[in-house]
Amino acid sequence: MLLIPCPWCGPREDDEFTFGGEADIPRPADPAALTDEQWADYLFMRDNRRGHHREQWYHTAGCRRWFIVERDTVTNEILGASTYGDSQ
Amino acid sequence: MSQPFRLDHGGRIHRDAPLQFTFDGRPIDAFRGDTVASALLANGVSLVGRSLKYHRPRGIVSAGAEDPNAFVQLGHGARTLPNRLATVTPATPGLEVRHVNAWPSLDFDLMSAFGLAAPFIPAGFYYKTLMWPRRLWPLYEHFLRHAAGLGHAPNAPDPDRYDHVHAHCDVLVVGAGPAGLAAARAAAQTGARVIVADEQAEFGGGLLATAERVDALPAPQWADVAAAQLSSAPGVTVLPNTTAFGLYESNLVLLAERLHSDQPDNAGSESGARVWRVLPKQIVLASGAHERPLLFANNDRPGVLLAGAISTYLNRYAVAPGSRAVVFTNNDSAYRTALDLADAGVPVAAIADVRVDPDGNLPAQARAQGIPVHTGAVVVQAHGRGRVAAAELCSLDGAPLGTVECDLLGVSGGFAPALHLHAQASAPMTWNPEVAAFAPQPSHGIHPAGAVTGQLDLASVLRQGTAAGTAAAAAAGCSNGHTPAAPQAAETPTSDLKPYWLPPGELARTKPQFVDLHEDVTLDDLRLSLREGYESIEHVKRYTTLGMGPDQGKLANPLATGVIAELLGRDPATVGTPRHRPAYSPVSLGAIAGRHIGPLADPVRVTPMQEWHESAGAHFENVGQWRRAWYYPHPGESMHEAVARECLAVRNRVGILDYSTLGKIEITGPDAGEFLDRVYTNAWKRLRPGRCRYGLMLGEDGMIFDDGVTARLDDQRYLMFTSTSNAAPVLAWLEQWLQTEWTDLRVYLTSVSEHWSNIALAGPRSRDVLAAAGTDIPLARDDFPFMTFREGHVAGVPARVFRISFSGELSYEINVPADRARHVWEALLDAGRSFGITPYGTETMHVLRAEKGFIIVGQETDGSVTPDDVGLGRLLSRRKDFLGKRSLSRPDSARPDRKQLVGLLTDDPALVLPEGGHVVDAPGRRRPLPMRGHVTSSYFSPVLGRSIALAMVSGGRAALGERLYVATLHDDRWLPVRSCHPVFYDPEGARQHV
């Protein structure tokens, strides 16, 4: 069980949330200008990082906000959480 | 006296409270305070089971949860419990206890023929031998099932209820031995909220079986006082009979509390249990240590016990597990057992000590008592068939030292920390050479204390426990300025342990020497595994099944680490220990399920019309969590007949469908149109208020994700319908783009799925019914045309009415507030009676849409289907970007042999194809037969009087009319079909426009 610190609701059990994959992958501004390789890179390639990982979570059964969680993928330790407002 | 091995005095049993239970039907006399195991030993029962592979006789080895042999079955019928340990089960009046692994009986075991005929089945036997020939598998399986003794399941539904308790605390103390009690006391003194759990019925652990003193009191008495103080301390929850069996991320700890029949709140039941989900701020891990067995030939004979367990039986339960003992050790602690035995009047015929020069206090005391001590000596073989009768001693260089008669052989290879919980959480551990075992390191709010750290001296353990409790409370933010003092005990100077893994020289070849008693894994099995290249401890585990029994290898794993290291000539620190997994000891499934069973297993969602459907005799189907009316059979009607009647009613007159389960999302804000343009494949900004449009939503991979109609309610407001099962994923998807990517868009999403009920009227008379029910909305064709939306009242209730159609007929979808929906539903039925209105369910809805070739996401599509694949390429805007658009220009999306939506007509019009059936070009013997596609939807169409099917067929659209075959699974037939356009009925779409 992960105790996920929702920036709006506080720490809640992970079954209230939906995982949304690696964070910080902006959608290309002009997809039509990309080669197939570049598009596939955006679409499929992820770092699958060992250790510190920034990832998206959605508080499905709560406030319905998406936010960023920093997690150690080895220990599953949650290192912090931030809103999209914070990071922009 | 019926308990020949019961001591005349001492112990913590209540001699004034005798009781009786049965073992395999035989009455066993016991006292309150006994465990099943201590009572069996008191009665001289040494055989409690037979081993898994060889059916060798096995006895009680330990006095705790680490026992590999003492698994028994409790009770009978619906309340029976398999996999219970006699060593931790309190003896209670009338308890039924049975052995689990002998057939037909414990004393006469047919399966031990296995052991006689083929003395030892090597590891990997199952993989190598039983895999082939395959046709014999049923035979093997039958045999193995019978042989594998793991008890049996209840024969009826469990009559008991199990609760889950969700609890929070500052400090959770796992284990209430000396370290745990000291820690709990210290934490409680700082004002922390404390939960302290111990798997035994009484708190105290090792304190209950030692003659040492704590704070000037006999240790058991001190434990009683400490436990009583904790029970009455504010903010402290004490949980005896409670095993911490799992440690998860965020330090969630699961506890299984066993409620036995002598507790008033669970009278008459043995199976009651509670699972606690505890989220502590800090954990003190005081789970103790397990004594390590030693290797010698026939080390599995009943009568071979861990030395510490002998002391526990003597001191705590007043039971002498034998009448003449030999002790075999590599450390000082077993000398205490020898002294305990001597005190109890059990002669100790010899102590064999691996060490050449043990110089601690305890060896000196043993010598002073005249116990024969052989140093530099080992036991190399136990003699005796049903029970140990003698121990054969050797010096370390292999020189025989004679055979000593005994019916009790106490062994001690030192104490290995019970690090299971720590290891489950992948928390760090290091090799501790003082105990020759791995020990946990403090980490992430876990404070190990006591024997689990490798510390065995009582005075030090008490200090460590106090320090851990104080530190844990402080880390949890609890402090009242009080510095708890550690309980005091005398220090006992000890001599070092000498690791001992393998018997010297050729004596290590004597057979059999068991490493894992439960799984019957021998030293030879480990050798074979290493010889075949399986050297990693995880590979050894899988090859030999080491540690894979319900005892989780508590005794076997620490021994195996050292044995493997010595066989490989490596440092045991590099060998490691296998990954531990929950549960630490068996937990009944009922306790894990708790109340989440039957109707409470999953929430059930129903519409406001549910009671009406039930009273109308509807049959229901589950769609996700929704209960949906499937069809409404008249008395005596089959499903086929009912569906045919409902279909024809819609096509010829009018039907009414409860479609409230559709997902509904309101999209508001000045940028709502722009937002829809980005998430849908077609154009939305220029859709005029009051109009509806069908939209397709793709993933970024270009594959269809959802579809449905969206209406523009007014300038800045849209209502999106999603498929029933996709309502939540679509909302999450839309929110993700809005919140993480397009944060500049002023758009707000509101789920209104349950606020608005949706009633569909469909059929040529639906306009008449709606008019008759009473509405202020003009219904004439030109006033309210197809694909528009009007707001007004229906049957006196505010309504949003959409002229959209999922049947191809003239149709109105009437959205009304959910609390008025039942009224509107009945008003429409009343108004429709004279028009022959017919309620229809989801089955008819599916037939009608299939007749029209309308896709259902998740039925025609499967996450690998593009819009063009299902013939909806016209919905792809060229003028704008949308999610997934770029993926549609990948070469793969343009392959001519992609699977495409087609219709299939069987040669035999009465034959309904199996959904999922494989479509092939021609029958043939070749395997695998090249597959052209698969049937996605298949029904009998009443209006067409024949069967119809939709299918995804490779290159199908370019070859309409081709001859194909559909394979059946069950009877190997090939059903001839012809492909066709997927719209079977009213292809020009005239009926919905009338």
Ligand SMILES: [Zn+2]
């Ligand atoms: Zn939240």
